[in-house]
Amino acid sequence: MRNIFVNKITDAVASLARETNYYLGEDVCKRISQCREAEDWPPAKDILAKIEENIKTAGEDGIPLCQDSGLACVFLEIGQDVHLIGGSIEDAVNEGVRKGYAEGYLRNSVVSDPLRRSNTNDNTPAAITYDIVPGERVKVIFAPKGFGAENMSRIAMLAPFEGEQGVKDFVATTVFEAGGNPCPPVVVGVGIGGTFDKVTLLAKKALLQPLDLPNMDPYYAEMEEELLKRINGAGTGPQGFGGKTTALAVKILTAPTHIAGLPVAVNLNCHVARHGEIVL
Amino acid sequence: MTVKITGPFTKEKLAFLRTGDDVLLSGEIYTARDAAHKRMTEMLKRGEALPFDIKNAIIYYVGPTPAKPGRPMGSAGPTTSYRMDPYAPMLMEEGQTGMIGKGPRSEEVIEAIKKNKAVYFAAIGGAGALMSKKIIRSETVAFDDLGTEALRRLTVRDMPVKVAVDSFGNDIYKTGRKKYLEEQK
Numbered sequence: 419m420r421n422i423f424v425n426k427i428t429d430a431v432a433s434l435a436r437e438t439n440y441y442l443g444e445d446v447c448k449r450i451s452q453c454r455e456a457e458d459w460p461p462a463k464d465i466l467a468k469i470e471e472n473i474k475t476a477g478e479d480g481i482p483l484c485q486d487s488g489l490a491c492v493f494l495e496i497g498q499d500v501h502l503i504g505g506s507i508e509d510a511v512n513e514g515v516r517k518g519y520a521e522g523y524l525r526n527s528v529v530s531d532p533l534r535r536s537n538t539n540d541n542t543p544a545a546i547t548y549d550i551v552p553g554e555r556v557k558v559i560f561a562p563k564g565f566g567a568e569n570m571s572r573i574a575m576l577a578p579f580e581g582e583q584g585v586k587d588f589v590a591t592t593v594f595e596a597g598g599n600p601c602p603p604v605v606v607g608v609g610i611g612g613t614f615d616k617v618t619l620l621a622k623k624a625l626l627q628p629l630d631l632p633n634m635d636p637y638y639a640e641m642e643e644e645l646l647k648r649i650n651g652a653g654t655g656p657q658g659f660g661g662k663t664t665a666l667a668v669k670i671l672t673a674p675t676h677i678a679g680l681p682v683a684v685n686l687n688c689h690v691a692r693h694g695e696i697v698l
Numbered sequence: 699m700t701v702k703i704t705g706p707f708t709k710e711k712l713a714f715l716r717t718g719d720d721v722l723l724s725g726e727i728y729t730a731r732d733a734a735h736k737r738m739t740e741m742l743k744r745g746e747a748l749p750f751d752i753k754n755a756i757i758y759y760v761g762p763t764p765a766k767p768g769r770p771m772g773s774a775g776p777t778t779s780y781r782m783d784p785y786a787p788m789l790m791e792e793g794q795t796g797m798i799g800k801g802p803r804s805e806e807v808i809e810a811i812k813k814n815k816a817v818y819f820a821a822i823g824g825a826g827a828l829m830s831k832k833i834i835r836s837e838t839v840a841f842d843d844l845g846t847e848a849l850r851r852l853t854v855r856d857m858p859v860k861v862a863v864d865s866f867g868n869d870i871y872k873t874g875r876k877k878y879l880e881e882q883k
C-alpha cells in the first residue's frame with residue numbers, strides 16, 4: 419500500500435492545464451507538417467502553414483494555442499494499491515483546474531447548469547473519469563476539450579447486421595457532415611462496442627492515443643487507414659475550404675458488446691489536439 | 699489573392715471582395731458571441747439603442763482568454779458562427795456590414811448577407827495565438843458582466859481572414875470542396 423497525498427494530484431492537474439494549452443504533442447505537430455507537405459491544393463497548404471505558425475507563436479510568445487481552452491477532461495488511472503489521503507480526490511482535481519486555469523491565463527468556459535447557464539468563473543468542475551488499475555501508481559491524464567469539435571460528435575446504436583460497413587459509413591458521414599465546424603483538420607476518435615455509455619468513453623479515450631502509432635490489432639489498423647483515406651478523399655479540407663487534409667488520423671478503440679447490439683460513437687477533436695499526462 | 703482593407707468597413711469597400719479572397723483587416727472591429735448577441739437583439743426588440751454604432755461595423759465572434767499583464771489580448775481565434783445565425787440578420791438590418799467567425803451559415807443568414815450587401819469572413823479556427831498578435835488594442839464597450847463574452851472594441855492590424863460568403867451570397871463551404879474535387883479530376 420502506498421500513500422499519495424491528493425494535493426500531488428492538484429499540482430499535476432494544474433501544471434498539465436497550463437502546459438497542454440500552450441504546447442501540442444510532438445506527434446500532432448509532426449502530423450500537421452507532414453500533411454502540409456503532402457497537400458497540393460494551395461489554399462489548404464496555406465492554412466496548414468498558418469496553423470503551424472500558430473503553434474510556434476503560442477510557444478514562443480506565451481499565448482494559449484486556442485481561445486477555447488476547453489472543458490477539463492481528466493482521466494485518473496489509480497493503482498489499486500494506492501491509498502489517497504489528505505482530502506477528497508474530486509476536490510483535489512477541481513482545485514487543480516481552478517489553479518491551472520487562473521495561473522495559465524486560460525478561459526473559463528464552464529456553466530454550472532446546462533439550461534440556466536451561469537459561468538462558474540473558474541472552469542470547474544472537470545469531467546473526471548476514474549479507472550482502477552493494478553499497481554501503486556496514479557496516472558493523471560489531462561485533455562482540455564474545445565466544444566467546436568465536441569458539438570459535432572455523434573453516437574449510433576447500430577444493429578449487428580449493419581456490421582463493418584455500417585460502422586465505416588457512420589464514421590465517414592459524421593465527419594463529412596461536420597464540415598468546417600470542428601476546425602478541421604480533425605482527429606477522429608471512434609468507439610465501437612460496449613454499451614450506450616461505454617462507447618462514448620471509448621471514442622473519447624481514442625483521442626488520447628498517439629497519432630503516430632497504428633492500432634495494435636491489424637484488423638482495426640487497416641480500418642483506421644481506410645477510413646482516413648475515405649474521409650480525406652471527400653475534399654472537405656482544412657477549415658472546410660477544400661483540400662485533402664480533413665483528418666490527421668482516425669483512432670479506434672473497441673470493447674465486447676451484446677449479441678443484439680453494435681454501438682458506435684465518434685468523438686471529434688480539432689487540430690489543437692491537446693493532452694498530456696503525469697505519473698505519480 | 700490577398701487584399702488589404704482598412705475601416706470604416708462600408709458596403710462600398712467590401713463590395714469588390716469575392717469568396718475565397720484572403721483579406722488583411724486593419725482598423726476597429728467589435729467582438730460579440732452567443733450571450734452578447736442575445737442581449738443586443740433583445741435591446742433592439744425593446745426599441746433600445748445598441749451600446750455602439752453598428753453601422754459599417756464588423757463583429758468578430760470570439761471569446762478570448764484573459765490578457766496577460768502588459769498585453770492587449772489573450773488567445774483570440776474565431777468561435778463557430780452558426781450559433782449566431784438566429785441573431786445575425788437582425789443586426790445586418792441595423793447596418794452591420796461584416797462578420798468574422800468559422801464554419802457554415804444558414805440560408806437565412808446568406809439571404810440577409812445578399813440583401814444587405816454584407817460579407818462573412820472566416821478566420822482560422824484554432825489559430826488563437828496568431829490572431830492575438832494582430833490585435834493591438836482592446837476595450838470593453840458593454841456587458842462587462844459576461845466576462846469572456848463581453849462586447850469589446852478591438853483595434854486590429856493586418857488581421858488575416860478569408861471571404862467565406864461574399865455580398866453576392868457565394869458560399870465557400872459549398873464551393874470550396876467542389877472546386878478542389880473538380881481540380882483533382
Ligand code: SF4
Nearest residue numbers: 484564566601688824
Ligand atoms: S474546436 Fe478546437 S480549434 Fe476550434 S475553437 Fe474549439 S478548441 Fe479551438
